[in-house]
Amino acid sequence: MPTVRLSFSPAPAHVRTARLVGVAVARRAGVAEELLEEVRLAIGEACSRAVALHRSHGLDALVDVAMADGDRFTVRVVDRAANGAMVHRTPQDEAVVLLSDPALPLTTPPDLLAEEAVAARMGLALLAGLVDDLNVSELSEGVGTEVRMSWPLERSSD
Amino acid sequence: MELSLSAYDSGDHKVLEVGGEVDVYTAPRLREKLVELVEQGARHVVVDLSRVEFLDSTGLGVLVGALKRLRAVNGSFGLVCAHERLLKIFRITALDRVFQLYDTVDAAIAASGAGTDSPA
Numbered sequence: 001m002p003t004v005r006l007s008f009s010p011a012p013a014h015v016r017t018a019r020l021v022g023v024a025v026a027r028r029a030g031v032a033e034e035l036l037e038e039v040r041l042a043i044g045e046a047c048s049r050a051v052a053l054h055r056s057h058g059l060d061a062l063v064d065v066a067m068a069d070g071d072r073f074t075v076r077v078v079d080r081a082a083n084g085a086m087v088h089r090t091p092q093d094e095a096v097v098l099l100s101d102p103a104l105p106l107t108t109p110p111d112l113l114a115e116e117a118v119a120a121r122m123g124l125a126l127l128a129g130l131v132d133d134l135n136v137s138e139l140s141e142g143v144g145t146e147v148r149m150s151w152p153l154e155r156s157s158d
Numbered sequence: 159m160e161l162s163l164s165a166y167d168s169g170d171h172k173v174l175e176v177g178g179e180v181d182v183y184t185a186p187r188l189r190e191k192l193v194e195l196v197e198q199g200a201r202h203v204v205v206d207l208s209r210v211e212f213l214d215s216t217g218l219g220v221l222v223g224a225l226k227r228l229r230a231v232n233g234s235f236g237l238v239c240a241h242e243r244l245l246k247i248f249r250i251t252a253l254d255r256v257f258q259l260y261d262t263v264d265a266a267i268a269a270s271g272a273g274t275d276s277p278a
Contacts, residue, residue: 012183019181037243044214048182111222111229111256115189119219122251126215129250 002066002076003029010054010063018065019044022075029069030153038130039073039151045123045130046077046147052120053081053145072133072150080144160184162209163191171267172200177209180217188217192224201233204266213244218253225257234258236266 004025008014022043023036031039043065050063064078110118127134133150161184162177172195180188195203203224207213221237228235239245240261248254260266 012181015182016179040212041214041247044181044212048214048216051182110251110253111226113222115219115223117219118222119215121215122218122253123215125251126247 002068004067006065006067007062008065010051010059010061012048012051014063015044015047015051018047022065022067025067025069026073026151029067029073031073031151032154035151039075042127042130042149043075043077045127046075046149049120049123049127049147050077050079050081052116053079057081069153072152074148074150076149077147078139078144079146080142082143161187163188165191165195168204168263168267171202171204171270173204173206173263173267175206175209177211179212180210180220181212181214182216185214185216185220189220189223192220193227196224196227196231196233201228201231202267202270203228203233204236204238204260204263204270206238206263207244208238208240210241210244213247215251218247218251222253222256234270236260236270238263238266 004021006018006021008018019040023040026036026039027033047063047065054061054063059080061080064076066076066078068074110121113121127136127147127149131149131151135148136145137148138145160178161180162175164175166173166175174191174195176188178184192203192205205221205224225235236258238260239248245254245259248257248259258266258269260269
């Protein structure tokens with residue numbers, strides 16, 4: 001069960017709030033200090049991605065963030081937009097599989113893309129590069145995607 | 159921490175010192191500043207990221223945009239970035255192969271000054 005849930009309107013200003021809350025919850029859950037910077041960046045990227053998707057689709061719906069500490073510290077960031085990119089990576093599988101990314105042909109060099117496209121692609125690259133356990137998938141119910149990430153815990157939380 | 163931007167001249171280079179957090183909220187201000195510098199005639203721009211505490215993909219997008227703008231006017235664009243925390247972001251995204259990254263402002267100016275801008 002999530003220990004902390006956060007929902008925010010898709011405004012860029014709220015992404016920082018989500019980062020701050022995420023790092024505070026991760027620290028309290030027992031994520032190692034040296035991983036907190038990665039947690040901060042990854043939560044920021046996942047939330048930025050959700051905000052960008054909502055804004056590009058003209059959606060006012062809230063972005064949902066749920067954080068839970070069980071065996072690992074798990075963060076789920078849920079958007080309500082169609083056509084988000086799919087990414088899958090597990091700790092057992094070193095390869096990152098970009099399953100679909102309709103907006104961004106991967107063969108285009110970054111310096112030839114528009115800024116927004118660079119940001120979107122680099123956001124996914126950062127998520128995939130930072131998070132060992134990452135899964136971006138379509139929601140099982142309704143329209144949207146879920147970015148699910150987890151990190152190991154150093155100690156059991158209280 | 160809020161974004162801070164401060165530009166100064168060093169020879170024919172414009173140096174933009176950036177501090178604080180560059181993210182989806184603050185990156186538009188960085189973009190505006192870089193566009194303004196180029197529109198005002200800057201052709202050799204060095205962005206000093208030494209005091210940046212946080213940089214995300216939106217900030218990377220803005221920096222790529224500035225690189226393209228300066229290439230289009232035969233200018234140069236260098237980044238000063240010595241912190242491992244930020245260098246890792248450039249490596250993960252493979253943008254360390256797109257940008258010229260330097261440890262110091264002096265090194266960035268020396269590198270671009272020695273190259274393309276000497277009159278034929």
